[in-house]
Each structure stands twice: as structure tokens, then as C-alpha cells.
Amino acid sequence: MELQNTGLIKNIICNTLFVFALALLLLVSSCRHDEEREYNPTPYEIKVPQFFPTKMNIPFDNPLTLEGIELGRYLFYDGRLSGNTETEKMMSCGTCHLQSRSFECGIDHPKFTGGHPFGVTGILTPHLMLPMINLVWNESGYFWSGIISNDNPDASQRTLEDIVRMGVMAPHEMAGDTNKTKALIQSIPGYPELFEKTFGSRTVTFRNISRAVAQFVRTLISSDSKFDKYMRGEQQLSAQELNGYVLFMTEDGADCFHCHGGSGNPLFTTNLFYNNGKDTEFNDSRDRFSVTGDPQDHGAYKATTLRNIELTGPYMHDGRFKTLEEVIDFYSEGIIWSPYVHPLMHHAYDGGIQLTPSEKADLIAFIKTLRDETFLTNPAFGSPGKLPDGADAIK
Amino acid sequence: MKYLNFLLSFAVASILLFDSCKKDEEKWVAPEFTFHHNVNGSALQKSVMIYTNLAGNNYEVDELQYFISEITLKTASGQLIPITSDSAIHYVDLAIPSTLSWKPADQIPTTDYDSISFVFGINEAKNKTGLFVNPPQRDMFWPDMMGGGYHYMKMNGKWKATGDLIKAFNFHLGIGMGDMGMFYQNYFKVTLPLKFHTMANSNQIEITMNIEKWFEAPNLWDWNVIGGQIMQNQDAMHKACENGAHVFGIAFKGN
DSSP: OHHHHHHHHHHHHHHHHHHHHHHHHHHHHHHHHHHSOOOOOOBOOOOOOTTSOSOOOOOTTSOOBHHHHHHHHHHHTOGGGGSOOSGGGOOOHHHHOBGGGTTBOOTTOSSSGGGOOBOTTSOBOSSOOOOOSSGGGOOSOBSTTOOBSTTOSSTTSSSHHHHHHHHHHOTTTTOOOHHHHHHHHHHSTTHHHHHHHHHSOSSOOHHHHHHHHHHHHHTOOOOOSHHHHHHTTSSOOOHHHHHHHHHHHOTTTTOOHHHHOBTTBTTSOOOOEEOOSSOSOOOOTTSTHHHHOOGGGTTOEEOOOOTTGGGSOSBSTTOOBOSHHHHHHIIIIIOOOOTTSOTTOTTGGGTSOOOOHHHHHHHHHHHGGGOOHHHHHOTTTSOOSBOTTSOBOOO | OHHHHHHHHHHHHHHHHHHHHHHHHHTEEOEEEEEEEEETTEEOOTTOOOEEOTTOOEEEEEEEEEEEEEEEEEETTSOEEEOOSGGGEEEEETTOGGGGEEOOSOOEESSEEEEEEEEESOOTTTOOTTSOOSTTGGGGBOOGGGTOSBOSEEEEEEEEOGGGOEEEEEEEESOEEOGGGOEEOOOEEEEEEEEEEOOSSOEEEEEEEEGGGGGTSSSOOOHHHHOSBOTTOHHHHHHHHHHHTTSEEEEEEEO
16 A cells, blocks of 8 residues: 555656646747747858859858848948947948948048048047958958957957957947947847847847848958959950069069969968068057067068059058058168068068069059959948938948 | 577677778878978078078078978889878978878878888979969969969078178079970979888878078079079079979888
């Protein structure tokens, strides 16, 4: 009788536990359903242009989707990304990164005199801008020093996604607060739905804001300049442009290709870092040396892409040259020797590559073949005009 | 009883099969190639002007990047064992530690070996622009108008020129350009004796470049005479490649 009772009790306990577990499972499942509704964002595959790298810098936890790119484009051009709604304090990526200037602000910017941008509080950025072109193929770190890279010991400063957060918080940019931005974006009609379609939740997180903007930036691809068309056999270069091309590509000529690419590297940058002989004293706390600690990196900065370079003045990390002509004059006669000049600047000991005026003109003519009108006018890269709630986007 | 016999036969067959598989496994081992750089026996110190070549030039090396390809091992019985993975091309870059060793997917037979050979650079059939679209190999590209393909080597540094001027050298090797649009393939094959028997655990083959040998013989290299840049100087590249025959050493380390 006692054994029978014990069995009965066991059965009751087991059944109760089973029912309880089942209820718990249903409850968890229901909660998950509420927070992370099923979503199926549409994968977006970058079509790699001919001769371009096949290896792309896309984090495994932020694959490109059509929904993510659309959301990122809205945020890129929404001044409320700064967390502000007052007109004078509103700022977003698109405030400074203008499509018509290859996503720099350009030397003729009406607000940023001389092409040197400043943040909402008026503080100038430490360096001039770099163009946002073909960053999906940049594996060597972002910024002039390359500090934002997978090698950065600070795990919060490694990716394009991290740069979005840094841009919102930096005193010389949006001088904002990610919580404020997150709350503001959450409150704007239309955004929660877009976040849900992209990331499966209507709850706006700053991580997802960063992921969306980074997705959009990775789609900014330039591959349709006159030179690209020449490489594809679609268009011929003029005699002057061809002369410039030969100068660009030869060691005894202007020898640009070792650092800036060419037919074998259509990005027109190695994305690597060089001291190109501008100075003899080096005290910039944001040069390549500040990242590597290698004395050879004193005064070294990232070689910029030359795509659309005619639109992205002023030039060099500090904007010391206003025009392309000034830049070519510098490489021709203005290089200053120091022990830190990169050995690829082999003409440094005699001040530069010593081009004649006609050679300079030829070289500039070739460099201008890297202007990509398709990129500069592609509506997919430009301002959406209206934001999800009908407000005006940054133009 | 029949059932027991069957089980016994099955067990014996399994053991034999397992043993045979094991023996098969032991017949093949994975090689590893490691790349080392020295100046007359002392490990290369980057960016320090402490070296003097036979011509009396003080020099330093800041960057070194090159391709080794078509590595082939020759057994004592004369069989040639080519390393074919990664298109049989390996890129070495002093600034990228991971390139200083290479574990190709190839397996080599367990036996006695007599020698090893490789191509310095990339042979004519493979050395075409577009072979590499991704960095870092991509950045070795050699202009199409100068023959195309890729630099076999970039060694960048500085030397103390006449009058104590510090000048930059770019010891770059690739396809040479002659008169009348002629192109010259400057890659060369290196064969080095190396007697070893493959080991069970590791089979490391050390390939060592003695930088100084690029500048010694048969052609004395004086930057003050030749100049720092040689991409458009086929005569200089040819001389450099002749010297290159004496640059490499090899050793086997296994256990």
C-alpha cells in the first residue's frame, strides 16, 4: 500500500513537472515571438566589378541586406542621428560626406570653409576627410592612421560600424549620446518598422543603427570612371591622358602606381601608409606611428584613393594643398628629405620627380580620367529626399 | 559456431584493414616551408643602416616582399614531387609574419630526398596580370606596359651614396623591357641539395635568403654606379638575377 502511494506521488510530481515545463516552453516561445518576430531580410550581393578584389571586408554578423541598406541610407541622411531636433544642431553623415564631392565635403563647401569640416559644437576635425569610396575592399584600417582595424586592442574601435558610433559621440563631429540618438530614432514614425524588417525587432538599438549605416556605406562602389571604361575596352583615352598614364605607371616617370595602384589595382590605392616627404618634424599624435610604434611610420599616412580625386581637395591629411596642381608640384619639386621618407619616394633626395610643365599637365589629365560620374550621380547613393516620417532628408 | 567463425573472420579482416590504412597514412606527410632572411649569417635587422655590401655601400632594408613558386622535391630515387597547392605560388612579406611559413595542402611521400628546387618569382605561363586581385599579392603588380604580371621581388631600402647623401633603392625584379618592345622573363630556378628523410611529426624545410648575396657575385653591385631604381633597366635586373642564384640556402628540420 505504501509502495503504491509512493508511485502515485511520483506520477503526480512527474505530470506536474511536465505540465509546468510545457507551460514554460510556451511562455518563452511567446516572449521570443514578441521580441524577435520572424523576419526575412533580402540578402544583397555586391557584384564585384572586373579586376576588383573578390575578398570583401563585411563582418560575419552584419551581412548586407536590401532592408539594411535602405535603412542605413535613411540614417546616413537624417540629421536626427545626432540625437538633436533643433535645426542648428542636427547632423548626420550626409552633412559632411557629400555624394557630389565623392563623399568628402569639398573645398567649396559653403559652411566648411576651405574644406575643413567641424562638428556641431564648432570644433574642427583633427584631420581632413577621406573619401568614402570602395571601403568594402579596405582591409588595412580606416582613417589616415588606419587605427580603426581588427588589430586595434580596443574591441570597440575596429570596424565601420564602430566609426558610426564614434561619429555620433566625437566632440568634433556630432558630440552626441548614443542613448539620446537611439531614443530619438525610436520615436520617429516609420523607423521601428524599418528596424523590424531589417533586424527583426522594432526596438531600436544603437548597434543596429551602426550596422545599417555601415551596410549602406559598403555599397558605395566606384568602378565606372573613364579609366575603368578604357580597361574594359569601352572607351579610348586621349593622347595626353595616355602620356599621363605612362608617367603614372613607370618608375622612371612619376612612379605613382607603387602606392596608388593602377591597372593591376583598380582601387587606386594600396590602402597602406607612407611618409611622402612633406615634413621634417613629426609630432602629429594621429599618424601611423601612433598606431604601430614603428619609428619608420613617423609622419606616415594612408595613401588615398585617386578615384574622383579632382573633387576631394584640399589634399593631404592636413589639407595643405588646395588644388591637384599644387599636389603635382609638390611631388615634382617639393619633397623634403627626412630619415622617415618612405623608400618608394625615391626621388626625395633631389626634391621630387622633376616633371616638365607638359608632363604635369599630362599626369593631371590622366588622373582626371578617374572621375566617376556614375558614382557621383547614382541615385541609390544620394539623399532619399524624404525620411520615413516624411521629414526632409539632408540634401 | 558458424556465427562465432563469422565474427572472428570479421574482426581479423577489420584489424588487417585498419592496419593497412594506418600504413597508408604513414607513407605521406605534410611539409612546411619557413622563410628566413639574414645578412651574412646574422638575422636581418630592418631599417637600420648597419650593413655594408662588397662594393662598400652602407645600406638598410626597410621592406622585403617576393614570390617563391613551383617548389619541387626530388627523392633519392629521382622522383620529382611538385608542391601544387595555392597555384604553387607563395608570397613572402617581412611585414606579414603569417607569410613567413607556408603549410601547403600537399602531402609528400615518406622517403629519402636529395634536393629541392623552386622558381624565384613566377614563371611566364602563370605571371599574368589579374592572377591576384586581392592584397597583399595584388600590390605586387607589374605595369602592363612593362610586361605585366607581378614583381618577383620588391626590396626597398636606403643606401649612403657618394657625399654621404642618403638615397632610396628599390631593388625590384620582374619582367624586363628591352629595345624594340622586347620583354625578358627574368625569373630563375634555384636547385639546392638537401638530403633528408621525412619524419613522422613535422617536416620543416627552411629556405634562407642571404640579402648580401644579391650584391656580391658574379656581379658586384654598387648603387652609386647602377642607381637605386632598376625596373626599367633590364641589364641591371639581369645582373641581379645572376647574383640571385647564390642567395638561397636550405635546411631540413623534422621530428
